[in-house]
Amino acid sequence: MNEETDRLLEQLLEEPPGPRREHMLMRLDGDQREQIRALLDAGDLVWEAAHTAPPLEEDPVAAMLGVVPDPGFQLDAAALVRACKASSVKPTALAARLSARGWQVDTTDVFRWQTRAAPDVPPALIKAIAEEVRIDPDRLVAKAEPKPNTLRAVAEDVAATPRFRDLAQRFAQIQRMSPTMAVSALQSRMLATVHRGDEPDKEQMLASVEELVRALEANQGQ
Known part of the structure; x- marks a missing residue:
């Protein structure tokens, strides 16, 4: 994609589903339009989450896209x-x-x-x-001081690992965001994907983040 298409993609990611977004999509050729429409599916899930269970603040996709308030950002x-x-x-x-x-x-x-x-x-x-x-x-x-929390403490331990830092760098490149925002988004995802009442597990949190980054990289390479 060229620079103009990159700018249009960024605008599309911020535009909610509706006629205006469809009009913007028509500015692309057929192949590009279908590829970008597939990328927008994740954003549409956030819109659906606002109207169905789980609540938006508990949805991991919403946390990943940065539309849920984050005490660390x-x-x-x-x-x-x-x-x-x-x-x-x-x-x-x-x-x-x-x-x-x-x-x-x-x-x-x-x-x-x-x-x-x-x-x-x-x-x-x-x-x-x-x-x-x-x-x-x-x-x-x-940066706000998070309240003491066992789950958050495990997430912070995960975020301090070299493996997580590498994943955050890769995620920042894919999403074209700052490293700090990438870390915040991935930490939100880790917290959102742990079911209430479950014991926090460091390896499971890392595996969840790694699965996400690999899926985004695979999608980007298509």
């Missing part, structure tokens, strides 16, 4: 104020641009993000905000 109010000022983007303009991308955001939301903690803003929306104010997403993030 939270929007920093002061950083957002500085970025908006540096890029001369006012709250009204930022809200309008995010709405045009398909996010349900208004000016009051932006004002709230600029004045206090915003744990409800998912990583994918942080990435969209960063693109609109022309800054690296990692510079808009304030």
Whole structure:
């Protein structure tokens, strides 16, 4: 795919299912359209998850795509104020641009993000905000201290392993995101894929991540 097609794919991944996305798909030739439509299937699963069980916040696909709020990747109010000022983007303009991308955001939301903690803003929306104010997403993030949790402790142990770091690098390249956001997305997936009441298992968590990355790499190579 060329650079123009890459940009269109990025827009398609942010566009919810509907006539507008279908119109965007028609800009591609037949073979490309079918390949990209297959990639969008994962995103459609997130939309379906919002209307059927399991709830969105418990869905591993949603966690992987960054549409579930992540305590390890939270929007920093002061950083957002500085970025908006540096890029001369006012709250009204930022809200309008995010709405045009398909996010349900208004000016009051932006004002709230600029004045206090915003744990409800998912990583994918942080990435969209960063693109609109022309800054690296990692510079808009304030790392929050996670609450002590056996499951999270195991996930953190997994994230410290060389095997996980290698998988995170591969995932970042596939998804064209920053290494920090890739780590956050994969950690969210590990936590989301463990059934409630199960004892956390380090090897199973790693295996789940490795299976995901291999599947994405295989799909990319087709």
